[in-house]
Amino acid sequence: MSNSSQKRKIMSNSTALISAVASLAASAMLIRSITREFLPPEVLDFFSSQIHYLSRQFSSQLTIIIEEFQGVSRNQVFDAAEVYLGTKATLSSLRVKASKSEDDRKLAFSVDKDEEVCDDYEGVQVKWKLICEMVESYGTRHFNNMNATLKSEVRSYELSFHKKHKEMIFNSYLPYVLERAKAIKQENMAVRLHTIEYDCYWNGQGVIFGHPMTFETLAIDAELKRELVSDLDNFVKGKEFYKRTGKAWKRGFLLYGPPGTGKSSLIAAMANYLNYDIYDLDLTIVHDNKDLKNLILGMSNRSILVIEDIDCSIKLQNREKEKEVDKDKDNKVTLSGLLNVIDGLWSCCGEERIIIFTTNHKERLDPALLRPGRMDMHIHLSYCTFSAFKQLVLNYLGISQHKLFEKIEGLLREVSVTPAEIAGELTKSANTKEPLQDLVKFLHSKKMLKGDAMIDHNGNYHELGGEK
Ligand SMILES: Nc1ncnc2c1ncn2[C@@H]1O[C@H](COP(=O)(O)OP(=O)(O)OP(=O)(O)O)[C@@H](O)[C@H]1O
Numbered sequence: 001m002s003n004s005s006q007k008r009k010i011m012s013n014s015t016a017l018i019s020a021v022a023s024l025a026a027s028a029m030l031i032r033s034i035t036r037e038f039l040p041p042e043v044l045d046f047f048s049s050q051i052h053y054l055s056r057q058f059s060s061q062l063t064i065i066i067e068e069f070q071g072v073s074r075n076q077v078f079d080a081a082e083v084y085l086g087t088k089a090t091l092s093s094l095r096v097k098a099s100k101s102e103d104d105r106k107l108a109f110s111v112d113k114d115e116e117v118c119d120d121y122e123g124v125q126v127k128w129k130l131i132c133e134m135v136e137s138y139g140t141r142h143f144n145n146m147n148a149t150l151k152s153e154v155r156s157y158e159l160s161f162h163k164k165h166k167e168m169i170f171n172s173y174l175p176y177v178l179e180r181a182k183a184i185k186q187e188n189m190a191v192r193l194h195t196i197e198y199d200c201y202w203n204g205q206g207v208i209f210g211h212p213m214t215f216e217t218l219a220i221d222a223e224l225k226r227e228l229v230s231d232l233d234n235f236v237k238g239k240e241f242y243k244r245t246g247k248a249w250k251r252g253f254l255l256y257g258p259p260g261t262g263k264s265s266l267i268a269a270m271a272n273y274l275n276y277d278i279y280d281l282d283l284t285i286v287h288d289n290k291d292l293k294n295l296i297l298g299m300s301n302r303s304i305l306v307i308e309d310i311d312c313s314i315k316l317q318n319r320e321k322e323k324e325v326d327k328d329k330d331n332k333v334t335l336s337g338l339l340n341v342i343d344g345l346w347s348c349c350g351e352e353r354i355i356i357f358t359t360n361h362k363e364r365l366d367p368a369l370l371r372p373g374r375m376d377m378h379i380h381l382s383y384c385t386f387s388a389f390k391q392l393v394l395n396y397l398g399i400s401q402h403k404l405f406e407k408i409e410g411l412l413r414e415v416s417v418t419p420a421e422i423a424g425e426l427t428k429s430a431n432t433k434e435p436l437q438d439l440v441k442f443l444h445s446k447k448m449l450k451g452d453a454m455i456d457h458n459g460n461y462h463e464l465g466g467e468k
């Protein structure tokens with residue numbers, strides 16, 4: 001007999017055997033119910049365990065039971081499966097549960113009891129099923145003079161797959177489910193804003209950060225926006241890179257520019273993009289370096305530490321002058337304390353952290369703060385460019401083309417106007433007939449003011465620069 005026909009024969013024999021065992025198992029239920037009345041329970045149990053043993057021997061499937069609790073503590077694999085399967089359930093289940101709490105950004109779905117969810121992991125098919133059983137709890141409780149037995153629901157997931165994928169499921173699929181669940185949970189959590197309370201503590205859980213700014217609506221130079229988004233993407237994906245290079249997984253940004261150019265707006269867009277919490281550190285109310293350290297230690301990972309107006313929030317003296325500052329009891333957070341936080345403490349505790357300083361006066365900052373390597377990116381936010389203007393007009397008026405655009409482009413090259421001013425003007429004139437005409441008038445008037453003027457001895461007004 002040829003090799004292939006031998007193989008075929010073995011295959012058909014084993015298929016026949018498996019189907020025989022399967023039908024035996026199916027009939028076992030029937031037999032059990034019929035014979036229950038005639039046979040003693042011990043005999044029944046013997047038969048049923050033998051059938052169970054046989055079907056196990058020939059079954060190609062393996063089932064892992066994942067219970068909700070391990071003793072009194074929750075089983076993290078169960079919790080992860082619940083979150084992970086929520087994203088799969090909508091595809092393959094007939095019944096799914098939907099929920100949303102105040103802290104969630106979007107709807108969350110989960111598997112309903114007895115529902116099966118199929119998943120495909122690198123070509124391997126697995127099946128999940130949520131099993132819920134009501135069990136009697138210990139003891140009884142007295143309700144309205146009646147003794148009621150307490151019942152509680154015991155939940156578990158059954159994960160079934162072909163035996164040959166056992167290694168892969170344990171070593172790769174389940175860790176993947178844990179990792180994905182963590183990411184899904186974080187994605188779904190609303191960004192929170194933490195501020196300082198009692199000088200040296202963050203305010204509990206913080207408050208929900210409702211700032212709607214995103215990179216889509218932020219009006220900054222288009223090229224800068226692309227660069228920033230790609231920098232953030234690389235940062236988030238950089239776990240391996242930072243590990244390999246021995247660098248701490250953190251990134252520092254210095255945002256500088258005149259008031260109203262979008263520094264705070266950019267921070268909001270970054271937080272919303274990354275879905276990181278913001279820790280707003282007001283250095284003027286932190287007592288000393290020790291409190292500063294504690295605050296930093298009290299932050300969570302995947303967060304942004306923001307120190308606004310770094311030049312004036314504290315007198316960050318040159319280090320030579322620091323001894324004098326140390327004597328000053330009212331102002332004890334020193335520049336070196338802050339630098340230690342950035343370079344030392346910041347580097348060794350926590351991961352996936354971003355630190356942002358903002359200032360209107362970069363030139364007033366101590367060179368130690370500006371030295372290469374301390375802040376990874378220095379971002380200049382300046383007066384409104386035409387590209388930023390187009391974004392603002394789209395945001396406020398919903399238009400992307402207009403005959404006045406060319407004129408405005410020319411005016412923006414001559415007039416220093418902040419995005420905040422443009423935003424203000426567009427808000428004012430949004431409901432008027434010709435909002436852009438009003439804006440042109442506004443830009444003209446700014447241009448006039450820009451020019452130096454003098455009043456002669458006859459009281460006449462003369463413009464020296466600007467438009468005549
Ligand atoms: N680049 C921008 N894109 C969109 N809106 C902006 C931008 N810049 C400013 N605005 C508008 O102006 C308002 C003030 O801007 P923002 O607070 O971001 O400025 P800032 O640079 O942080 O100013 P300051 O230096 O005074 O803190 C914002 O709420 C927003 O409405």
Ligand SMILES: [Mg+2]
Nearest residue numbers: 263264265308
């Ligand atoms: Mg600001």
